[in-house]
Amino acid sequence: MTINRIILATIFILLSVIGYAQNFINKGVITYERKVQIHKVLEGNSWAKNNIESFPKFYISTFDLKFNQDTSVYTKTSEDDQKSGSWAVYSKDNEIITFFALEQNIVKRAIYSDVYTVKDSLPKINWKLVNETRMIAGIECKKATAIINDSIFVVAFYTERIQISGGPEQFNGLPGMILGVVVPRLHVSYYAQKVTSMESQTTPMPKQKKQSMTRKEFEEMVMKNMKWAFTNSGIGVLYLFL
Template structure:
Protein backbone atom coordinates (compact mmCIF):
# COMPACT_ATOMS: atom_id res chain seq x y z
CA UNK A 1 0.00 0.00 0.00
CA UNK A 2 2.82 2.34 0.91
CA UNK A 3 4.68 1.54 -2.31
CA UNK A 4 1.50 2.12 -4.35
CA UNK A 5 1.08 5.56 -2.77
CA UNK A 6 4.72 6.40 -3.49
CA UNK A 7 4.27 5.41 -7.15
CA UNK A 8 1.21 7.64 -7.47
CA UNK A 9 3.13 10.52 -5.91
CA UNK A 10 6.02 9.96 -8.32
CA UNK A 11 3.68 9.97 -11.32
CA UNK A 12 1.90 13.13 -10.14
CA UNK A 13 5.17 14.96 -9.47
CA UNK A 14 6.58 13.88 -12.82
CA UNK A 15 3.55 15.17 -14.75
CA UNK A 16 3.62 18.53 -13.00
CA UNK A 17 7.39 18.99 -13.44
CA UNK A 18 7.39 17.81 -17.06
CA UNK A 19 4.74 20.37 -17.98
CA UNK A 20 7.12 23.25 -17.24
CA UNK A 21 9.86 21.96 -19.53
CA UNK A 22 9.67 23.49 -23.00
CA UNK A 23 10.24 21.50 -26.17
CA UNK A 24 13.65 23.20 -26.68
CA UNK A 25 14.80 22.29 -23.16
CA UNK A 26 18.45 21.32 -22.78
CA UNK A 27 20.69 20.46 -19.86
CA UNK A 28 24.21 19.42 -18.93
CA UNK A 29 25.36 17.08 -16.21
CA UNK A 30 28.92 16.33 -15.07
CA UNK A 31 29.63 12.79 -13.87
CA UNK A 32 32.63 11.26 -12.14
CA UNK A 33 33.21 7.57 -12.81
CA UNK A 34 35.42 5.42 -10.60
CA UNK A 35 36.20 1.72 -10.93
CA UNK A 36 37.98 -0.12 -8.13
CA UNK A 37 40.41 -2.96 -8.69
CA UNK A 38 41.18 -5.88 -6.38
CA UNK A 39 44.96 -6.05 -6.66
CA UNK A 40 45.13 -8.75 -3.97
CA UNK A 41 43.35 -11.32 -6.15
CA UNK A 42 45.25 -10.29 -9.28
CA UNK A 43 48.64 -10.46 -7.65
CA UNK A 44 48.00 -13.82 -5.92
CA UNK A 45 49.50 -12.28 -2.76
CA UNK A 46 52.91 -11.84 -4.43
CA UNK A 47 52.88 -8.05 -4.68
CA UNK A 48 54.13 -5.82 -1.90
CA UNK A 49 52.05 -2.90 -0.66
CA UNK A 50 54.46 -0.56 -2.42
CA UNK A 51 53.97 -2.37 -5.73
CA UNK A 52 50.18 -2.28 -5.34
CA UNK A 53 50.28 1.46 -4.65
CA UNK A 54 52.51 2.10 -7.66
CA UNK A 55 50.23 0.13 -9.96
CA UNK A 56 47.12 1.84 -8.55
CA UNK A 57 48.67 5.27 -9.15
CA UNK A 58 49.54 4.38 -12.75
CA UNK A 59 46.05 3.05 -13.43
CA UNK A 60 44.22 5.94 -11.80
CA UNK A 61 43.77 7.82 -15.08
CA UNK A 62 42.21 4.71 -16.64
CA UNK A 63 39.76 3.96 -13.84
CA UNK A 64 38.82 7.47 -12.70
CA UNK A 65 37.22 9.61 -15.39
CA UNK A 66 35.01 12.67 -15.76
CA UNK A 67 32.19 12.79 -18.33
CA UNK A 68 29.76 15.43 -19.54
CA UNK A 69 26.20 14.44 -20.50
CA UNK A 70 24.46 16.98 -22.76
CA UNK A 71 20.77 16.16 -23.09
CA UNK A 72 17.35 17.30 -24.24
CA UNK A 73 14.01 15.52 -23.94
CA UNK A 74 14.93 12.60 -26.22
CA UNK A 75 18.62 12.80 -27.19
CA UNK A 76 21.95 13.00 -25.42
CA UNK A 77 25.70 12.89 -25.96
CA UNK A 78 28.09 11.48 -23.35
CA UNK A 79 31.74 12.51 -23.71
CA UNK A 80 34.83 12.04 -21.60
CA UNK A 81 36.33 15.29 -20.40
CA UNK A 82 39.89 15.54 -21.66
CA UNK A 83 42.64 16.23 -19.15
CA UNK A 84 46.42 16.33 -19.01
CA UNK A 85 48.18 13.19 -17.85
CA UNK A 86 50.05 13.41 -14.55
CA UNK A 87 53.70 12.26 -14.52
CA UNK A 88 53.93 8.48 -14.23
CA UNK A 89 50.41 7.88 -15.59
CA UNK A 90 49.69 7.20 -19.25
CA UNK A 91 52.34 5.02 -20.88
CA UNK A 92 51.70 1.74 -22.70
CA UNK A 93 48.88 0.67 -20.37
CA UNK A 94 46.96 3.92 -20.90
CA UNK A 95 47.47 3.66 -24.67
CA UNK A 96 46.19 0.08 -24.69
CA UNK A 97 43.10 0.81 -22.60
CA UNK A 98 42.38 3.81 -24.82
CA UNK A 99 41.98 1.40 -27.71
CA UNK A 100 39.45 -0.72 -25.81
CA UNK A 101 37.26 1.98 -24.24
CA UNK A 102 34.43 3.80 -25.95
CA UNK A 103 34.54 7.23 -27.55
CA UNK A 104 31.74 9.84 -27.60
CA UNK A 105 28.33 8.23 -27.23
CA UNK A 106 24.92 9.30 -28.59
CA UNK A 107 21.56 8.08 -27.27
CA UNK A 108 18.10 8.58 -28.69
CA UNK A 109 15.65 7.21 -26.14
CA UNK A 110 12.65 7.83 -28.40
CA UNK A 111 14.05 5.53 -31.08
CA UNK A 112 16.00 3.30 -28.63
CA UNK A 113 19.16 4.00 -30.59
CA UNK A 114 22.76 3.97 -29.36
CA UNK A 115 25.68 5.21 -31.46
CA UNK A 116 29.28 5.31 -30.34
CA UNK A 117 32.36 6.65 -32.08
CA UNK A 118 35.43 4.52 -31.59
CA UNK A 119 38.97 4.82 -32.91
CA UNK A 120 40.59 1.42 -32.72
CA UNK A 121 44.30 1.13 -33.55
CA UNK A 122 44.12 3.98 -36.06
CA UNK A 123 40.79 2.96 -37.63
CA UNK A 124 37.58 4.91 -37.08
CA UNK A 125 34.37 2.97 -36.36
CA UNK A 126 30.78 3.97 -35.70
CA UNK A 127 29.24 1.32 -33.48
CA UNK A 128 25.46 1.14 -33.88
CA UNK A 129 23.27 -0.71 -31.42
CA UNK A 130 19.85 -0.75 -29.79
CA UNK A 131 19.55 0.64 -26.29
CA UNK A 132 19.39 -2.20 -23.80
CA UNK A 133 16.07 -1.88 -21.99
CA UNK A 134 16.44 -2.68 -18.32
CA UNK A 135 13.56 -3.95 -16.20
CA UNK A 136 13.81 -1.41 -13.41
CA UNK A 137 12.35 -2.22 -10.00
CA UNK A 138 11.44 0.67 -7.70
CA UNK A 139 11.11 0.23 -3.95
CA UNK A 140 10.35 3.81 -2.92
CA UNK A 141 13.66 4.39 -1.09
CA UNK A 142 14.95 7.96 -1.38
CA UNK A 143 18.11 9.94 -0.66
CA UNK A 144 19.46 13.41 -1.32
CA UNK A 145 22.17 14.03 -3.92
CA UNK A 146 23.08 17.70 -3.72
CA UNK A 147 19.86 19.68 -3.98
CA UNK A 148 17.99 16.84 -5.70
CA UNK A 149 15.71 14.27 -4.10
CA UNK A 150 16.48 10.93 -5.71
CA UNK A 151 14.57 7.65 -5.89
CA UNK A 152 16.17 4.21 -5.97
CA UNK A 153 15.77 1.69 -8.78
CA UNK A 154 17.49 -1.65 -9.39
CA UNK A 155 17.84 -3.90 -12.42
CA UNK A 156 19.85 -6.87 -13.67
CA UNK A 157 21.97 -5.96 -16.67
CA UNK A 158 23.54 -8.21 -19.28
CA UNK A 159 27.26 -7.42 -19.50
CA UNK A 160 29.00 -6.97 -22.82
CA UNK A 161 31.65 -9.68 -23.16
CA UNK A 162 34.22 -7.01 -24.12
CA UNK A 163 33.50 -4.76 -21.14
CA UNK A 164 37.01 -4.45 -19.73
CA UNK A 165 35.88 -2.37 -16.76
CA UNK A 166 33.86 -5.38 -15.55
CA UNK A 167 36.70 -7.85 -16.05
CA UNK A 168 37.65 -9.95 -13.05
CA UNK A 169 39.92 -12.83 -12.16
CA UNK A 170 38.39 -16.26 -12.71
CA UNK A 171 37.25 -18.22 -9.70
CA UNK A 172 40.00 -20.33 -8.17
CA UNK A 173 37.59 -23.13 -7.25
CA UNK A 174 38.96 -25.26 -10.05
CA UNK A 175 42.45 -24.92 -8.53
CA UNK A 176 41.36 -26.76 -5.41
CA UNK A 177 41.57 -30.53 -5.49
CA UNK A 178 38.41 -32.27 -4.37
CA UNK A 179 38.36 -35.72 -2.82
CA UNK A 180 38.53 -38.40 -5.50
CA UNK A 181 39.25 -35.89 -8.28
CA UNK A 182 42.34 -34.75 -10.08
CA UNK A 183 43.23 -31.11 -10.60
CA UNK A 184 42.60 -30.53 -14.29
CA UNK A 185 44.47 -27.25 -14.67
CA UNK A 186 47.68 -28.12 -12.86
CA UNK A 187 49.67 -26.53 -15.69
CA UNK A 188 49.13 -22.81 -15.54
CA UNK A 189 49.13 -20.61 -18.61
CA UNK A 190 51.80 -17.91 -18.91
CA UNK A 191 49.26 -15.61 -20.53
CA UNK A 192 47.59 -13.39 -17.87
CA UNK A 193 44.52 -13.00 -20.11
CA UNK A 194 43.69 -16.67 -19.49
CA UNK A 195 42.98 -15.84 -15.85
CA UNK A 196 40.37 -13.16 -16.64
CA UNK A 197 36.66 -13.26 -17.35
CA UNK A 198 33.69 -10.92 -17.73
CA UNK A 199 30.50 -11.75 -15.74
CA UNK A 200 27.44 -12.50 -17.85
CA UNK A 201 25.23 -10.14 -15.82
CA UNK A 202 25.37 -7.75 -12.88
CA UNK A 203 23.09 -5.93 -10.50
CA UNK A 204 22.69 -2.22 -11.22
CA UNK A 205 21.48 0.29 -8.64
CA UNK A 206 20.44 3.71 -9.93
CA UNK A 207 19.26 6.90 -8.22
CA UNK A 208 17.14 9.27 -10.33
CA UNK A 209 15.43 12.60 -9.74
CA UNK A 210 12.00 13.72 -10.91
CA UNK A 211 13.17 17.33 -10.66
CA UNK A 212 14.79 16.79 -14.08
CA UNK A 213 12.08 14.75 -15.88
CA UNK A 214 14.07 13.34 -18.79
CA UNK A 215 14.52 9.68 -19.68
CA UNK A 216 18.32 9.97 -19.64
CA UNK A 217 21.39 9.00 -17.67
CA UNK A 218 25.16 8.46 -17.93
CA UNK A 219 26.54 6.02 -20.47
CA UNK A 220 24.05 3.40 -21.63
CA UNK A 221 21.78 3.91 -18.62
CA UNK A 222 18.28 5.26 -19.20
CA UNK A 223 14.63 4.24 -18.86
CA UNK A 224 13.57 5.95 -15.62
CA UNK A 225 11.10 8.86 -15.21
CA UNK A 226 13.88 11.27 -14.31
CA UNK A 227 17.56 12.00 -14.86
CA UNK A 228 19.81 9.32 -13.34
CA UNK A 229 22.31 10.98 -10.99
CA UNK A 230 24.09 7.93 -9.60
CA UNK A 231 24.81 4.42 -10.84
CA UNK A 232 26.45 1.53 -8.97
CA UNK A 233 27.27 -1.45 -11.17
CA UNK A 234 29.84 -4.05 -10.20
CA UNK A 235 33.01 -2.25 -9.12
CA UNK A 236 32.03 0.98 -10.92
CA UNK A 237 30.30 4.00 -9.40
CA UNK A 238 29.13 6.94 -11.53
CA UNK A 239 28.07 10.06 -9.61
CA UNK A 240 26.73 13.39 -10.86
CA UNK A 241 28.44 16.44 -9.35
CA UNK A 242 26.85 19.30 -11.29
CA UNK A 243 23.71 19.99 -13.34
CA UNK A 244 23.06 23.02 -15.54
CA UNK A 245 19.56 23.43 -16.96
CA UNK A 246 18.85 25.55 -20.04
CA UNK A 247 22.37 27.00 -20.43
CA UNK A 248 22.66 30.28 -22.34
CA UNK A 249 24.78 28.64 -25.03
CA UNK A 250 23.10 25.47 -26.24
CA UNK A 251 24.84 22.74 -28.17
CA UNK A 252 23.58 20.84 -31.18
CA UNK A 253 22.95 17.25 -30.17
CA UNK A 254 23.49 15.31 -33.36
CA UNK A 255 23.96 11.65 -34.17
CA UNK A 256 27.60 10.98 -35.16
CA UNK A 257 28.33 9.93 -38.73
CA UNK A 258 32.11 9.40 -38.90
CA UNK A 259 33.66 5.97 -39.22
CA UNK A 260 32.81 2.59 -40.65
CA UNK A 261 29.36 1.58 -39.40
CA UNK A 262 29.35 -1.75 -37.58
CA UNK A 263 27.10 -3.47 -35.10
CA UNK A 264 28.27 -4.08 -31.53
CA UNK A 265 28.62 -7.77 -32.35
CA UNK A 266 30.78 -7.02 -35.39
CA UNK A 267 32.93 -4.57 -33.45
CA UNK A 268 33.48 -7.07 -30.64
CA UNK A 269 34.61 -9.64 -33.19
CA UNK A 270 37.16 -7.15 -34.53
CA UNK A 271 38.44 -6.49 -31.00
CA UNK A 272 38.72 -10.20 -30.21
CA UNK A 273 40.73 -10.79 -33.38
CA UNK A 274 43.10 -7.96 -32.50
CA UNK A 275 43.54 -9.28 -28.96
CA UNK A 276 44.31 -12.72 -30.38
CA UNK A 277 46.99 -11.21 -32.64
CA UNK A 278 48.51 -9.31 -29.73
CA UNK A 279 48.50 -12.40 -27.50
CA UNK A 280 50.37 -14.29 -30.22
CA UNK A 281 52.82 -11.40 -30.60
CA UNK A 282 53.48 -10.89 -26.88
CA UNK A 283 52.31 -14.27 -25.62
CA UNK A 284 53.92 -16.92 -23.50
CA UNK A 285 56.74 -15.98 -21.18
CA UNK A 286 57.57 -12.98 -23.30
CA UNK A 287 54.11 -11.62 -22.46
CA UNK A 288 54.62 -12.33 -18.77
CA UNK A 289 57.99 -10.52 -18.74
CA UNK A 290 56.55 -7.62 -20.68
CA UNK A 291 53.74 -7.35 -18.15
CA UNK A 292 56.15 -7.29 -15.22
CA UNK A 293 58.25 -4.52 -16.71
CA UNK A 294 55.26 -2.20 -16.33
Protein backbone atom coordinates in the same frame (compact mmCIF):
# COMPACT_ATOMS: atom_id res chain seq x y z
CA MET B 1 -2.92 48.56 -22.09
CA THR B 2 -0.67 46.69 -24.41
CA ILE B 3 2.32 47.60 -22.25
CA ASN B 4 0.55 46.07 -19.27
CA ARG B 5 -0.10 43.00 -21.25
CA ILE B 6 3.48 42.82 -22.32
CA ILE B 7 4.62 43.23 -18.74
CA LEU B 8 2.17 40.62 -17.55
CA ALA B 9 3.22 38.29 -20.26
CA THR B 10 6.88 38.81 -19.44
CA ILE B 11 6.26 38.18 -15.77
CA PHE B 12 4.30 35.09 -16.65
CA ILE B 13 7.02 33.83 -18.91
CA LEU B 14 9.70 34.62 -16.38
CA LEU B 15 7.71 32.89 -13.66
CA SER B 16 7.14 29.86 -15.76
CA VAL B 17 10.76 29.78 -16.74
CA ILE B 18 11.90 30.18 -13.16
CA GLY B 19 9.28 27.78 -11.97
CA TYR B 20 10.26 25.39 -14.65
CA ALA B 21 13.92 25.66 -13.82
CA GLN B 22 13.24 24.97 -10.20
CA ASN B 23 11.05 22.03 -10.85
CA PHE B 24 11.95 20.43 -14.11
CA ILE B 25 14.93 20.53 -16.38
CA ASN B 26 14.45 19.76 -20.03
CA LYS B 27 17.77 20.88 -21.41
CA GLY B 28 21.13 21.09 -19.79
CA VAL B 29 24.46 19.62 -18.99
CA ILE B 30 25.36 17.10 -16.33
CA THR B 31 28.94 16.60 -15.26
CA TYR B 32 29.66 13.11 -14.04
CA GLU B 33 32.67 11.95 -12.10
CA ARG B 34 33.73 8.41 -12.79
CA LYS B 35 35.76 6.74 -10.09
CA VAL B 36 37.53 3.41 -10.50
CA GLN B 37 39.00 1.65 -7.48
CA ILE B 38 42.28 0.59 -9.05
CA HIS B 39 43.43 -1.49 -6.11
CA LYS B 40 40.27 -3.53 -6.16
CA VAL B 41 40.47 -4.03 -9.90
CA LEU B 42 44.05 -5.23 -9.65
CA GLU B 43 43.27 -7.67 -6.86
CA GLY B 44 42.38 -10.28 -9.42
CA ASN B 45 45.55 -9.83 -11.37
CA SER B 46 48.43 -11.87 -10.09
CA TRP B 47 51.46 -9.91 -11.10
CA ALA B 48 50.02 -6.48 -10.53
CA LYS B 49 49.29 -7.44 -6.95
CA ASN B 50 52.95 -7.39 -6.08
CA ASN B 51 53.44 -3.75 -6.81
CA ILE B 52 49.90 -2.68 -6.07
CA GLU B 53 51.21 0.18 -4.01
CA SER B 54 52.71 1.83 -7.04
CA PHE B 55 49.26 2.32 -8.42
CA PRO B 56 47.02 5.09 -7.17
CA LYS B 57 43.93 4.04 -5.26
CA PHE B 58 41.48 5.72 -7.56
CA TYR B 59 41.34 6.62 -11.19
CA ILE B 60 39.08 9.63 -11.61
CA SER B 61 37.82 11.17 -14.79
CA THR B 62 34.95 13.41 -15.70
CA PHE B 63 32.37 13.26 -18.42
CA ASP B 64 29.72 15.61 -19.67
CA LEU B 65 26.26 14.69 -20.76
CA LYS B 66 24.63 17.40 -22.84
CA PHE B 67 20.96 16.67 -23.26
CA ASN B 68 17.61 17.87 -24.44
CA GLN B 69 14.37 15.99 -24.83
CA ASP B 70 15.36 14.40 -28.13
CA THR B 71 19.04 13.58 -27.89
CA SER B 72 22.00 13.46 -25.59
CA VAL B 73 25.71 13.53 -26.21
CA TYR B 74 28.10 11.96 -23.72
CA THR B 75 31.81 12.81 -23.89
CA LYS B 76 34.89 12.77 -21.75
CA THR B 77 36.15 16.10 -20.51
CA SER B 78 39.09 15.42 -18.26
CA GLU B 79 41.22 12.68 -16.97
CA ASP B 80 43.20 11.85 -13.90
CA ASP B 81 46.96 11.43 -14.18
CA GLN B 82 48.14 8.90 -16.68
CA LYS B 83 49.91 6.69 -14.15
CA SER B 84 47.19 4.09 -14.19
CA GLY B 85 48.17 3.33 -17.71
CA SER B 86 46.16 0.92 -19.65
CA TRP B 87 44.78 -0.88 -16.65
CA ALA B 88 41.76 1.31 -16.38
CA VAL B 89 40.53 0.66 -19.85
CA TYR B 90 37.06 1.85 -19.13
CA SER B 91 35.66 3.56 -22.15
CA LYS B 92 38.73 5.65 -22.59
CA ASP B 93 37.54 7.51 -25.57
CA ASN B 94 33.86 6.77 -25.67
CA GLU B 95 31.46 9.12 -27.14
CA ILE B 96 27.82 8.17 -27.04
CA ILE B 97 24.97 9.86 -28.82
CA THR B 98 21.51 8.77 -27.82
CA PHE B 99 18.28 9.37 -29.70
CA PHE B 100 15.45 8.96 -27.19
CA ALA B 101 12.45 8.94 -29.49
CA LEU B 102 14.03 6.52 -31.92
CA GLU B 103 15.42 4.45 -29.05
CA GLN B 104 18.79 4.19 -30.74
CA ASN B 105 22.33 5.15 -29.92
CA ILE B 106 25.64 5.56 -31.65
CA VAL B 107 28.63 4.47 -29.59
CA LYS B 108 32.09 5.49 -30.62
CA ARG B 109 34.53 3.22 -28.86
CA ALA B 110 38.29 2.99 -28.81
CA ILE B 111 40.02 -0.29 -28.08
CA TYR B 112 43.71 0.45 -27.87
CA SER B 113 44.36 2.34 -31.04
CA ASP B 114 41.32 1.31 -33.04
CA VAL B 115 38.15 3.29 -33.02
CA TYR B 116 34.89 1.52 -33.69
CA THR B 117 31.49 3.01 -34.30
CA VAL B 118 28.54 0.92 -33.21
CA LYS B 119 25.05 1.96 -34.15
CA ASP B 120 22.18 0.03 -32.71
CA SER B 121 19.01 0.25 -30.67
CA LEU B 122 19.29 1.21 -27.02
CA PRO B 123 20.19 -1.78 -24.84
CA LYS B 124 17.09 -2.98 -23.05
CA ILE B 125 17.55 -2.99 -19.29
CA ASN B 126 15.01 -4.53 -16.90
CA TRP B 127 15.07 -2.11 -14.03
CA LYS B 128 13.79 -3.09 -10.63
CA LEU B 129 12.60 -0.15 -8.55
CA VAL B 130 13.72 -0.02 -4.96
CA ASN B 131 12.03 2.03 -2.31
CA GLU B 132 15.02 4.13 -1.32
CA THR B 133 16.28 7.58 -2.13
CA ARG B 134 19.61 9.32 -2.13
CA MET B 135 20.78 12.86 -2.73
CA ILE B 136 23.12 13.35 -5.67
CA ALA B 137 24.33 16.78 -6.73
CA GLY B 138 21.71 18.29 -4.44
CA ILE B 139 18.83 16.52 -6.14
CA GLU B 140 16.77 13.78 -4.58
CA CYS B 141 17.04 10.57 -6.62
CA LYS B 142 15.14 7.31 -6.54
CA LYS B 143 16.94 3.99 -6.64
CA ALA B 144 16.69 1.18 -9.17
CA THR B 145 18.76 -1.95 -9.73
CA ALA B 146 19.27 -4.23 -12.71
CA ILE B 147 21.33 -7.09 -14.04
CA ILE B 148 23.13 -6.35 -17.29
CA ASN B 149 24.86 -8.90 -19.50
CA ASP B 150 23.10 -11.64 -17.53
CA SER B 151 25.24 -11.40 -14.45
CA ILE B 152 26.53 -7.94 -13.70
CA PHE B 153 24.56 -6.19 -11.00
CA VAL B 154 24.19 -2.42 -11.26
CA VAL B 155 22.58 0.17 -9.04
CA ALA B 156 21.28 3.42 -10.49
CA PHE B 157 19.78 6.59 -9.07
CA TYR B 158 17.48 8.69 -11.22
CA THR B 159 15.63 11.94 -10.76
CA GLU B 160 12.12 12.78 -11.78
CA ARG B 161 13.06 16.41 -12.18
CA ILE B 162 14.66 15.58 -15.51
CA GLN B 163 12.02 13.63 -17.37
CA ILE B 164 14.36 12.16 -19.94
CA SER B 165 15.26 8.48 -19.80
CA GLY B 166 18.93 9.00 -20.24
CA GLY B 167 22.08 8.70 -18.24
CA PRO B 168 25.83 8.23 -18.42
CA GLU B 169 27.31 5.66 -20.81
CA GLN B 170 24.54 3.55 -22.33
CA PHE B 171 22.33 3.50 -19.25
CA ASN B 172 18.74 4.32 -20.11
CA GLY B 173 15.17 3.30 -19.57
CA LEU B 174 14.24 4.84 -16.24
CA PRO B 175 11.45 7.40 -15.86
CA GLY B 176 14.01 10.13 -15.21
CA MET B 177 17.63 11.07 -15.83
CA ILE B 178 20.15 8.80 -14.19
CA LEU B 179 22.48 10.80 -11.97
CA GLY B 180 24.36 7.95 -10.35
CA VAL B 181 25.39 4.45 -11.38
CA VAL B 182 27.47 1.93 -9.45
CA VAL B 183 28.78 -1.35 -10.83
CA PRO B 184 30.12 -3.09 -7.73
CA ARG B 185 31.62 -6.03 -9.56
CA LEU B 186 33.82 -3.81 -11.64
CA HIS B 187 34.53 -1.33 -8.84
CA VAL B 188 33.39 1.64 -10.84
CA SER B 189 30.90 4.37 -10.10
CA TYR B 190 29.52 7.40 -11.93
CA TYR B 191 28.05 10.23 -9.89
CA ALA B 192 26.76 13.53 -11.18
CA GLN B 193 28.65 16.41 -9.65
CA LYS B 194 26.78 19.27 -11.20
CA VAL B 195 23.53 19.62 -13.05
CA THR B 196 23.08 22.80 -15.07
CA SER B 197 19.91 23.78 -16.75
CA MET B 198 20.49 25.51 -20.08
CA GLU B 199 17.26 26.57 -21.61
CA SER B 200 18.95 28.20 -24.51
CA GLN B 201 21.33 25.37 -25.13
CA THR B 202 20.98 23.70 -28.45
CA THR B 203 22.64 20.35 -28.57
CA PRO B 204 24.67 19.80 -31.69
CA MET B 205 23.36 17.19 -34.05
CA PRO B 206 26.11 14.70 -34.61
CA LYS B 207 27.33 13.82 -38.03
CA GLN B 208 26.46 10.33 -39.21
CA LYS B 209 29.59 8.25 -39.55
CA LYS B 210 29.66 6.14 -42.67
CA GLN B 211 31.21 2.97 -41.40
CA SER B 212 29.30 1.64 -38.45
CA MET B 213 28.46 -1.81 -37.16
CA THR B 214 25.63 -3.22 -35.09
CA ARG B 215 26.14 -4.12 -31.47
CA LYS B 216 25.97 -7.80 -32.21
CA GLU B 217 28.74 -7.53 -34.76
CA PHE B 218 30.80 -5.54 -32.27
CA GLU B 219 30.21 -8.09 -29.51
CA GLU B 220 31.28 -10.95 -31.70
CA MET B 221 34.41 -9.15 -32.71
CA VAL B 222 35.35 -8.35 -29.15
CA MET B 223 34.64 -11.87 -27.89
CA LYS B 224 36.74 -13.37 -30.67
CA ASN B 225 39.73 -11.11 -30.36
CA MET B 226 39.81 -10.38 -26.72
CA LYS B 227 38.88 -13.63 -25.09
CA TRP B 228 41.31 -12.93 -22.29
CA ALA B 229 39.19 -10.03 -21.14
CA PHE B 230 36.31 -12.32 -20.39
CA THR B 231 38.20 -14.70 -18.18
CA ASN B 232 38.96 -12.00 -15.70
CA SER B 233 35.78 -11.78 -13.65
CA GLY B 234 33.66 -10.31 -16.34
CA ILE B 235 35.82 -7.32 -17.08
CA GLY B 236 35.06 -8.03 -20.69
CA VAL B 237 31.70 -6.42 -20.14
CA LEU B 238 33.32 -3.07 -20.01
CA TYR B 239 34.31 -3.35 -23.59
CA LEU B 240 30.72 -3.85 -24.47
CA PHE B 241 28.85 -1.63 -22.14
CA LEU B 242 31.03 0.90 -20.40
